[in-house]
Amino acid sequence: MNQAQTFGQAPHSTADTSTPSRWRSPSTTQDPTMKMLLKLVGKSKTQSSDMESNIQAALTQGDPLADNVVTWMNSQPAGAGRKLFEQALESGIETIAEPPQPLIELFQQIDDRPQWLDDDMLSLACQTGLRAGLGGQVVLSCMALMGGYRSGAAVKPLVMTGALTSMAKRRLAETSKFVVDLYNSPTLSRYSPGFKSAIRVRLMHALVRHRLNNNPNWDTDAWGSPINQADMLGTNLLFSVASLLGLRSMGFIYNKKETHSTMMFWRYVGYLMGVDLELLPVTVKQGMQTAYVIGASQGKADNDSRDLAIALMEVPYQDKEGMSRWLGKVEMQLRSGLSRLFMGNHSANQLELPNNPLKFTVLFTTPLIFTTEVLRILTPGGTKLATYAGKRAVHRHVEHILGGKLPDYVPHNLPGQLHS
Secondary structure, three states: OOHHHHOOOOOOOOOOOOOOOOOOOHHHOOOHHHHHHHHHHOHHHHOOHHHHHHHHHHOOOOOHHHHHHHHHHOOOOOOHHHHHHHHHHHHOHHHOOOOOHHHHHHHHHHHOOOOOOOHHHHHHHHHHHHHOOHHHHHHHHHHHHHHOOOOOOOOHHHHHOOOHHHOHHHHHHHHHHHHHHHHOOOOOOOOOHHHHHHHHHHHHHHHHHHHHHOOOOOOHHHHOOOOOHHHHHHHHHHHOHHHHHHHHHOOOOOOHHHHHHHHHHHHHHHHHOOOOHHHOOOOHHHHHHHHHHHHHOOOOOOHHHHHHHHHHHOHHHOOOOHHHHHHHHHHHHHHHHHHHHHHOHHHHHHOOOOOOHHHHHHHHHHHHHHHHHHHHHHOOOHHHHHHHHHHHHHHHHHHHHHOOOOOOOOOOOOOOOOOO
16 A cells, blocks of 8 residues: 555545634744744645544544444443543454454454554664654653644643643653654554554543543543544644654754654554544645645634643643752743744744743754764765764653553543543
8 A cells, every 4th residue: 555545535424514713724823933833734635525524523533433433332331431441442352252343353453454564764763763862852841732722622622521721741751652652662563562562652642532522521622532532643743753853953863764763653553543544644745735734724722722731831840849949940931932932933922932031042942953963974884873872861761750640541530420
């Protein structure tokens, strides 16, 4: 299967096709960052009616395969459905004597490894991702997570499933662990930690979607489906093309093969996590085109967005005292400044991020990182050494912020009891 043949085709619709009021025509955007992105990727392709209509429709579409599994789980005794799911994930669907049809259909999809995958390219993507070391963690926090808070509608599942403002540190830790698990699974083989983590997160999303779809406070007309295809696609792009652009702006150097491998890696991750393959971009340019449509069609940030953004900013000095707390506040100001540079003033102002001179530290750090990268490229074995050092730094950082408590990818704050 050629990757390019499937991108941009209309995905299969499984939900109400009415457009949520959150949708804005991309052409009406007032965000200077989105307008600049439009100039970079070209107006004619970016504003393709097919791409816009597909993403517009995706706002009302969930993940039918995982959603059907959750519906089945709720018909079983508490814990019985989750037990069979875990058996299928850990040992294979074939180890279940009489597996239910929803499990069969889900695992048929995830066990069907796409022909367009290249194991060497997937391994290169993992090395590329780990090489950035703590720089990757900065982009994860200041761009991927913070960027996800730009849309007031997209953050509603986070807000309605628990006190996320008090769980910001834990969410950052668990997301970091998730990404590390993925990059520690060089080919994302069937029983690798990253593969299994992706499927568990997919089920968690379906559990949340099921509960919120039955919550009278969920406003489908305004927000669309909870954790819908468009929002999942947007998150995927934040970890792929947006992160590549963010790391490059920090001074990291990536060649064409490394960027292509990264796009392939995250396209497969998106596929495993239930995003329609037809929506997932193949190239960086396609990713930028898609990111424009998603970003320019989002409504404004709201109070929920701002509460989550503030909670994420406060993580560096949370639960600290004395000098550590002071240093944490300095780090917070630095990170918020980087978020402002990554996202642009328009989005940063909506999130009420501090606007301080510390954001200009990149004028000093970017040349240093760029120089180090040039030396890496020119030095025999430099890339291998940088990857080793980056991997060690990330592992130490993630172990520290997890505090010994590994993620279980189970939603603990859903209102009401949900059998799983």
